[in-house]
Amino acid sequence: MPKYLVHFAQLHADFRLPELDSLAVLENVKLTYEKSAYSDEHPFLVVECESDDEARKLIRRSILTKQIIRLVATAPTYDEVLEVAKRSTDLIDECRGKSFKFELDAFGRTFDQETQIARIEPFCFLPCGDVNLKNPEITLAYIEDYGHSETAAARNPERAFFGVLVGRGDRGTVTKYDLKKRQYLGTTSMDAELSLVMANQALVRAGSFVLDPFVGTGSFLVTCAHYGCFTMGTDIDGRQIRGKGERSIRSNVEQYKLGGRVLDTVVADIAHHPWRATQLWDAIVCDVGFVTVPAATLRSLPTNFFLVRQPPYGVRAGAKKLGFNANAKPPPGVDGPLPALKKNGELRYPSTIPYEMHDVIVDLIDFAAVHLVPGGRLVYWLPTIVDEYSPDDLPLHPQFKLVSNSAQVFGKWCRRLVTMEKLHDAGSLETGECQNAALAEAASANPAHAKFREVYFGDGRT
Template sequence: MPLYLLHFAQAHNDFRLPELASVAELLGISYTLPEKDEDRDPTRPYMVVELETEEHAKMLARRCILIKAAYEFYAQGPSYEVLHEANRKCEPLWRKYVEDTSFKFLVTAYSHKIPMERQRDAIETFAYMGFLGKIDMKNPEITMVCFEEYKDRTQTPRQRNEGDGDFRQIFFGRLIEEGSARPLVRHFDVKKRLFYGNTSMEAEVSLLMANQSLASSPTFRYLANPGKLVYDPFMGTGSMAYPSAHFGAMVFGSDIDGRQMRGKQQTPGVVRAASQYGLASRIMDLAVFDITRNPLRCGELFDAILTDPPYGVRAGAKRLGRKKSLPEYKKELSRQHRLAPDPEDRPYIPPTKPYELSHLVTDLVLFARYVLKPGGRLVFFLPTVTDEYEEVDVQTMLCNGMEVIANSLQDFGSWGRRLVTIKKTTAEKYYPPTFEDREMVTKDEHVPAHKDFREKYFQGFRKVEIETPQVAFREG
């Protein structure tokens, strides 16, 4: 298959390949990554992939949030001599542009600024290509770009032009498509949104999650066609809803606390923010309930569940119930209070208790298996302690018929959050799950690193040593 050069944005390195795989599956695109681990390293800004057609490269650039641009690949090498030798061998690819095509040549670099004089010298080395068309720096018919890849030195102070020419690799190709999905990050910027809170997810990450879910139309918006149905069981201020709706999905959301979705105005805040983006018609409905006491009476409703469960740093997870059981007489008073009409017409707010994170995510996977259609995806964030995390932590939350598709880390140092994508791989129907309280841990049960994450976070992830009491024994 023909080769194409993908230029990635330098953000969320660990998310690049999972997003590429998801979007390719959504669009029905076949691709092949480089064989060498060095060439498929997701921390590098450039990657050469095999695609069937140029149109497929354009489609990926239009949909992948982390692709800045796609190029027809001509050559690469550790030096300009090697690059030019390889470029001469692929002359049939660029010969058709020589005679009468207006063009522009660019020489640029990653993690380095090339002096203008050396840029001109580098461009002159391509003189053998013999382009006869007009040089047009504003609206050329083709743009030829040469990339010098330097080691990442963004955090290293250095003198101007220091290390110039000490590049790792050079790539050369013709620009096919600039990434048109990247501007959506600014379009959905939380700071410009009419309704948001302290737990609102940043726009770039919510867009990535929407792509991971596959629950959207193949192009940006097919408003005339029925979209897939996405559900967010921890809706909050609706950060997950807007990208999914923009990509063509219908969105249903719920939360145990309706105030998070409503805000203080008569029109719910989630609906107001969706109206800002012209997406209010794609918000199907908002409901207030606890997923462990959900009113859903049948399964296989949704194409995807896309959510960011609360883990207690800025907002703690809650479920219905009390921390301590009430005595019988207080239970009776509470029951009478609920049944008696309130003279001030105040809504009844049921009591809640903390919902431990490790229990929450295990229940979320069970819940997803029940309400997802076969092949549907559950996409959510899981906070982890860097020094304690093990792969088995994610595996222990799975149940039959659910399989991990991707597990990408957003690293914050001592802790991070993992974007976990789980697919429903079974067509078997299941009864509605029951969510019992789980307090005791059996001796052989694995304790995941995300258990009691809130307490670990506020302790600074220090390991708490348990002192063994000193016991004195007498002889005899």
């Protein structure tokens, strides 16, 4: 199969391969590569796929990929690359008479204009037609990789690549859904870039059904619906869903013209949900840890944006679920269960109790085991303490396989994007195999996400 160079964007290195692998599954692209040849220190990966059309399909909705190039030559030096290109009769025939553009790039170095000219001019042996910078028939790409070295040896590249550009990623969609442009968001709104990556890892596509059981201000509803699926969300805090005044999840849906895809939101918690015990959802996408928007992002937002700041919840105040608080005192004159309505006629909301992180994870996985279709994916964020984390901390389940586990580190703590895929139905499990996530959780006496809030606000916080 032809070889291609995947040129990743310079961010979220630990998420690159999981997104790429998920897109290969989503687009049904036969993809092979040597995982040992990839390093987070370099934004390049040489892969094999069947054709240029398949390569374009592979990255057309990728958020973490800049471009994909059909390789003509890769070698340690510029001169070696040039010699291989001169012997490529296929490339010469492909270029003959076509309008063209030449793109030059480097990792770990910046080229001045003189160097750029010196790199491009020797390729004049190619029988191309006129230069066309806006709409060329063929785009030639040359890249040098200098790595991260700051020594004198870095004056020479570690390797060089030359080929034909066949496709670009979907980086522009990040700008479209940028939080700075969104009418309604809160301190727990997930940034657009990672929300879109999650949609890709969840294999979201046109016609699929996606649930966010911790919907908050609806970031995942919007970004998943962008890809054509139908989305719904639930949250125990109805104030997050309703917003304030004209600012709400619904206003975001209208802003992006997604009214036909974002179906509705429901006030409920995952421990006491309204869904029938049936396989309905193709994907469940959520932020279990309710990690807040970085302070720098909040400071940069225009002042006319409505931010849900009170009451704080999630990491700041601890998750909640419906439950009876034995220490709560009943209103004066009330003996027995509380009436549904208050004396003033207002609806009385059920009482809540604390919901520890590890309990949330267990309930989420058990919920997904019942309500995801076979082949459906559960994609969720899990906050954890870096020094205490172990891969064994993640609860397993006989109906799921772990697809990926990527970390975004913030000093002493990090959040992990965990992707799991449902394998089969509970009815197909062999005798003795039908355990639930709670049993798997018990195998880890003290997982790193247990009591995360206490550690976050204690010595573990940075």
